[in-house]
Amino acid sequence: MSAPASSDLSAIVENIVATMAQETHRGKVASYIPGLACVPVNKFGIAIVMADGTVHLGGDALEPFSIQSISKVFALTLALGKVGDQLWRRVGREPSGNPFNSIMQLEAEHGIPRNPFINAGAIVVADVNLAGHMPREAIGEMLRFVHYLAGDESIVIEEDIARGEAETGFRNIALANYMRAFGNLHHPADLVLGCYFHQCALAMSCQQLAMAGRYLMLDGMLPGSGRVVNARRARRINALMLTCGHYDASGDFAFRVGIPGKSGVGGGILAVVPGVASIAVWSPGLNENGNSALGTRALEMLSEATGWSVFSAR
Known part of the structure; x- marks a missing residue:
């Protein structure tokens, strides 16, 4: 699976951020958890860390949130x-x-x-x-x-x-x-x-979260630090993220996005494109399944624009 040119990916990220800023159906924050109820629903951030170490940030990518x-x-x-x-x-x-x-x-x-x-x-x-x-x-x-x-x-x-x-x-x-x-x-x-x-x-920002997911992108290796888990275990964790990472909406996420991912009711999603990218998105408004409404849409846009679905031959 290949990656778009850096300039193309920067443009994709900018387009996603601009599109999310115009969204009116942003979901509802997890008000049942004290401390999360007051997070502004208009927040949106995205961070992509590539296998070669390049980083692409957009929106509120440097603002910490509860990863849950x-x-x-x-x-x-x-x-x-x-x-x-x-x-x-x-x-x-x-x-x-x-x-x-x-x-x-x-x-x-x-x-x-x-x-x-x-x-x-x-x-x-x-x-x-x-x-x-x-x-x-x-x-x-x-x-x-x-x-x-x-x-x-x-x-x-x-x-x-x-x-x-x-x-x-x-x-x-x-x-x-x-x-x-x-x-x-x-x-x-x-x-x-x-x-x-x-x-x-x-509490982590999108950039910190995407950096933390690099070992799952690289068959268990952490750049500059060595092996975290063996390649077999990394693949199996990714498999569980794809099949179980979004609760009772995991099948729909696989259908729409096609990337291993794990959500949290703080509005974050960590997604992994094996061999290519570690991605974090954040928007605190949740859909009816407890997953980030805008985060899910953003990852669907990213997957469509890049061909990064694990089910794609691109």
């Missing part, structure tokens, strides 16, 4: 480094077909979440990452890992966001306790949830 569920990609990478394929005994690899915070499937499937990108699966992943640590240590490990991936130690966890989620995340509390009852959570639910809420409260 995009953090599940980095948490999964850490957990696979700790326990390898043993993780799949506790978490599935299938699309859920249900909202990200659904509890319905857990009873029928004996406390085993469908995949690591719905909330229940991410809570199990947090349980794996907590093993052998106090919560503060596990949270610190996650933050240092993201610093390493992005090459930027200015990235922080927003404590007020994490605290707000802990105070209002009753569905996540229910999910954790339900899985604990099935024996699929090995630590006290409140400790696991503390780790989970803090990883979701990572």
Whole structure:
């Protein structure tokens, strides 16, 4: 899969930013999470980091936002480094077909979440990452890992966001306790949830997020730093992003965009074109499935303009 000339890509980014500025149906911010309700819905940013290291920015690409569920990609990478394929005994690899915070499937499937990108699966992943640590240590490990991936130690966890989620995340509390009852959570639910809420409260800009996704673009290699995961694992994480990264709209995202991606209710999406580009978009207004409305449209425009769909022969 080839990349357009740098000047062409700059023009594509400029066109996307201009088009998004004219959009009137921008979705609704995640008002159920304190701290996100006040984010202006008119924000839009895009960052593209190419395999050769060139960077293309547009709109509010340098403004930090709460990455929320995009953090599940980095948490999964850490957990696979700790326990390898043993993780799949506790978490599935299938699309859920249900909202990200659904509890319905857990009873029928004996406390085993469908995949690591719905909330229940991410809570199990947090349980794996907590093993052998106090919560503060596990949270610190996650933050240092993201610093390493992005090459930027200015990235922080927003404590007020994490605290707000802990105070209002009753569905996540229910999910954790339900899985604990099935024996699929090995630590006290409140400790696991503390780790989970803090990883979701990572604040990153589009540029930082696109930089952090480079290892998934380059078969597990991080430019200038070495190997993060092997090529097989990078491909499999990308596969999960494509099939499960947008909750019950994952099939529609694959149909419209055709690029592995992971969304978050902060309005961000991390997308990966293997061998070509790591992309981050942000617009806080969400569609009915909890994914960024403008971010999804922007990635569809980008895929059409560049031919970057993984299903394309271009």
